[in-house]
Amino acid sequence: MRSKFGIVIGAAMVLVFAAGCSSSSDGSSPSAAGSSGSTATSGGTVDVGAPLPDEVKSKGKLTVGVKCDYPPFGYIDESSKNAGFEIDIAHQMAAYAFGDPNALTLTCVTGANRVSFLTSKRIDLIEATMNYTPERAQTIDFSTPYFDSGVKLLVPKNSPITSYDQLAGKSVITISGATASLWLTQCVKDAKQTLFTETSQALTALKQKRGVAFAQDDTLLLDLAAKNSDLKVVGDAKADSPWGMGVRKGDAQMLAWVNGALAHMQQTDFFWTEFQKTVTDASVQQQFAKYVPRPGSKLTYPSGSTLQC
Template sequence: MVVGAVMALALAAGCSSSGGSHPAAGSDGSTAAVGGPVDVGAPLPAEVESRGKLTVGVKCDYPPFGYIDESSKNAGFEIDIAHRMASYAFGDPDALTLTCVTGSNRVSFLTSKRIDLIEATMNYTPERARTIDFSTPYFASGVKLLVPKNSPITSFRQLAGKSVISTSGATASLWLTRCMKDVKQTLFTQTSQALSALNQNRGAAFAQDDTLLLDLAAKNPGLKVVGDAKADSPWGMGVRKGDTRMLAWVNGALAHMQKSDYFWSEFRKTVTDPSVQRQFATYVPRPGRGLAYPSGSTVQC
């Protein structure tokens, strides 16, 4: 997967940034000069409006979705979506505070009101939906394996009895816990730590979302992605349980982006390899074609 910047390693979780400068969105979802807020069909919650900024929890070590680029700014597909939401809310794409979160702390950051919403590569699961409310989906992915090029491992079933690297709170870790009880997990909070552990042979494989692993394999020629996708499900943004006003506004903003085909156009800007674009063409909502959460458990063994 080709992206416009290189992932920063050894990133400290919990940092905050206002991000880079982005053009605002016009009323039709197109790029326009900074202007007034955009009506998305639901009012912005008064608490957020009075503050004058959105506070969004994002990944900072997860290219091409959310990472810190070489100029030390937040970048990626999800970051661009966050800026677009700030444009809708305040007419200013930089009316935004981006807070770095990890798989293990993103929900606690939300419930403790350190952030207004989570936009951090979060797969929908019924278990998570008992704690937070999910927006409509804006992307989808599944879990695969990153292994050394010379590894004989080609599938999950070959991991039995082995040590596998993953990240705390990630869907990959949840699936391994439920479906491969004889696997010993070595857990980290950051992608850079997990990648270093794999390169140091501290595990037979690194289990994580396929989109991230494809990017890591492209940047690390000694690694490859293997295995059939497990626990594949859409990603949603998370808001506090019962916060109906925030959920309605977020869903309205996402519907506005879908109608203008913003997700697909932005994904193609972030991921420029046409062959990879074709692989993920059905992973984003587009006009007249949305994504839907599964009715049952997403962690099927």
Template sequence: MTITACGGANPAAETSNKPVDVGVAVPSAWTAQGQIRVGIACDYPPFGYTDLTGGNAGYDAEVARTLAAYAFGNDSKVSFTCVTPQNRIPYLSTNKIDLIISTLGYTQERAKTIDYSTAYFTSGAKLLVANGSNLDGWQSLHGKTIITKTGTTSSTFLTNCYADSQQLRLDSTSDAVAALKAGRGVAFAEDSTLLLGLALNDKSLKVVGQDEAQTPWGLGIRQGDTETKKWVDAALADMQMKDTFWTIFNKAVQNKEAAATFAGNMPRPGASIAYTDENTLADCSK
């Protein structure tokens, strides 16, 4: 399985055209600075990472470039700053960046300090299994040993909803993958985006199952910046209508089988993703 190196710093790859009219004025601060300043993950393929040319690549990077093309008619009118889960909100709040596009899951606590765009992806727990495994989803887990990482939402979800299964709890991703390959459990349950990256880099593994304990992602916007939120939400709505998120995802994840597993994880025509304050870790209805 392969990840495309989409979005290096090659000027020949830039797309220049007319801005897209989404019915809302481009934020005045962006117009004044002539670009969008985006905080992005640089170590989380296939969503945000640094490619072999040193450029920013992945799903989130291409969403950012698409917004630049909408705002300025040129997808190079974006500057990237590598951020971590710890510093991304402080960077936004102190005006070092204009948007967080960095696998930012919605939580009630975060929503007290920043504003969210409408959701542009959703992530939950899925299952990593060996390529030859017949296990095809969560309902196959009853009575079996499942590998998890200590203290994760996946472990909590299994405790709540699959109490008849046994968990082999380990402290690191590498230990969990090693245990899976050694046959110490039938699957490794973890965040679906992490598992996708693992499967893309190891042809002996694959991701199965529907997302459980889902957490929608949004673009982080400074709290009270209604001008930016209105434009971003309008642009994302247009991208959804044109099925742009799915197009971007298939550029970031070239393997068709792997990509198809995530076909329902992004807004698509007629299929939006909504935020929820419900406790998805205790939702055992599926």
């Protein structure tokens, strides 16, 4: 089932807890790794202009770290399967690599553990709503970008909070390791961060008034606000930076293959086509139209710090 802005998030969050974020989908059967409604098709492998590394090829499948609590990009659906925009991209990459969109293991990761999962070789690739920052690029190598977002604030509908300068001395809910947390640490030093690892935990804390706002990527917050009529999104976008996939530092062959796969998707307008299927509200689609690479229109990373105040 596709994520649709307006579907109640509670059911999805309950399923995330049921699935457990330490679990992984086993690609040994078509249904185990399957994203509900995935449109990637079986067939021959696709030459993306760079060879798949022998270490990955010998396994016969990709192992990708994905978000499991971040609708509509990566989450667990009502049938307990991985679903979302990033999941569809992962299936397409498996189809390119092995001619089978289900030649894939999807491992749930969080902002706090996704890099360590990669560096310890538990996964081949990070595809988990990860904004590019120069600091992260010192530890891992980033692919070319495939989406864009910035940090905003989710607050109760009746909240007087409208901007970041009102957060000084107040408790703000954030996700450990996320760009929002890093930006607040540097730019709103007087804010008292209450850290969580899961979106569901952060949302519950906000509703329980354990913080005056939840700071996170605007893409997620707009979805949460659409599904929770008692909440709204405020503030200008901060730390605006595209999302990239992460590969191990210095793994030039894997990086070349991933970038080749992403370039092929851009040329065929795969990103925009899949985003429209994932997010079906036409007005919301237009808000994000500039956030995906398309034929003749690409995203680029900023040359300086993404955490400027």
